[in-house]
Amino acid sequence: MIIERAERWERRPGATPAMDSWWQLEATAYQRGWFGPGSIIIITTEDRKLLKQLRLGIDHIYEKEFPTEDEALEIFCQYAFGQDSPYDGFEELAREVTWLAAGNLPLGLRVMGSYLRRMSREQWIDALPRLRSSLDREIESTLRFSYDGLSDKDQALFLHIACFLSCSLWKVDRVKRCLANCGLDVNHGLQVLADKSFISINKNGYIEMHSLLEQMGREIVKKQSLEEPGKRQFLCDTKEISEVLEESTGTGKVLGIFLHWGENLQISKSAFDGMNNLQFIKVKTSSKVRIPEGLNCLPDKLKLIHWTYCPLRFWPSKFSFKFLVELIMHFSKFEKLWEGIQVNNSAFSCIILYFM
Known part of the structure; x- marks a missing residue:
């Protein structure tokens, strides 16, 4: 029995169809007349749970490896040029497009x-x-087929990982802490996503997601509101985040903001006034982000604040800290974190501060 994660995504002419339900396996098992004596049955699937239901030993399961960089270029060239290498003058372009295609898929x-x-x-x-800038429609529709088969909670967990938690390496325990009490059944959901090959968990306990899946997740969120970014669950695009924070157009739909670059960004005093459900802020920018008037508030539901070069000297008075799990403020300008003892329902798991 073989598990080949990329098989259904690839859909080569003549490729073996992937199994995606127990009923398919059961029907195969009871129709022995379909196979001749001595036949070897090879099953390809994205769902590890099916293989567990078959009670197969490790010797019967093979996990398909992704191609190397050179193999990926060769595969791309076979489709682009009808040969194993680029045409003269196309070498650099072929390597860039191979990288854009998430190289190893x-x-x-x-x-x-x-x-x-x-x-x-x-x-x-x-x-x-x-x-x-955009995911190819055929790639998106193929990946979306698997996403649509997830439950609502598992879809929500996938979007959290694709749009926010995959931006840097996250360990399983850290994800569980930051998503505790979100109603997502995180323990079970992570196992489902791993079983269905949406994520992998490496030997050191870090969650990994393929870049094409990340891109699909962000496309799904973007389509929640094409014209008004402030009505989406997650904000990842630098230009759109700048507009939302400068013009104070964020709404209660926003759960997370990941700003990875922001030259000369000026944040409005009322930037976070409408984002009462915001839970995650990660700002990795230069020191050129400005908040000249300070902030009216930060949402009480914030669980994670990771803000490099934060220009604030004091927290807004309307911020309770009661759900905060992680506070990471590299090179911040804070003069005082808070007065007295803060009552926290979650208990900080991490506080890292580097002052200017």
Whole structure:
């Protein structure tokens, strides 16, 4: 029995269909007349739980490895050029597009290669901005098929990881602490996502997600409100975050903000007034972010604040700290964190402060 994570995503001509339900396996088991004597049955699936239900030993399960960088380029070239290497003059472009296709996922390599085939070098260059900024529709629809099969809670957990928690390495225990009391059944949900190959957990306990899955998750959130970013669950785009924080257009829909760059950003005094459900802030920027008038408030439901070069000297008076789990403030300008003893329902798991 073989588990091959990329098989259904790849959909090569003649590829073995992936199993995705116990009923398919059961039907196969009772239809022995379909197979001749001595047949070897190979099952491909994204769902590890099916293999557990079969009670297979480790010797019967093979996890498909992703191609190496050189193999990925070769796969891409087979679809883009009909040969194993790029045409003369296309070498750098081919490597960039291979990287944009999330390099090691055969589906992305096939789709990107087929899309660019028979285009001139100039047409490749013209196509690159779109390839950099959006997920190909065929790739998205293939990945979305698996996402749509998740329960509502598991979909919500997937979006938390794709849009916020995958921005840097997170250990399982840290994710569980930060998502405690969110109603997402995190323990079970992480196992479901791992079983269905949406995430993997490495030997050191860190959660990993493929970049194409991250991109799909962000596309799903973006479509929650195309014209008004402040009505989405997660904000990840620098330009859109700048607009929301400068114009105070955030709403109670926003759960997390991840700002990874922000030159000359000026945050309005009322930037967070409407974001009463905000739980996560991660700001990794230069010292050029300004809050000239301070802040009216920070939402009481905040669980994580990770803010590099935070220009605040004092917390807003309307901030209770009662749900805060992590406070990481590298190179902050704080003069005082708080007065007296703070009552905290979650108990800090981490406080890291580096003052200017």
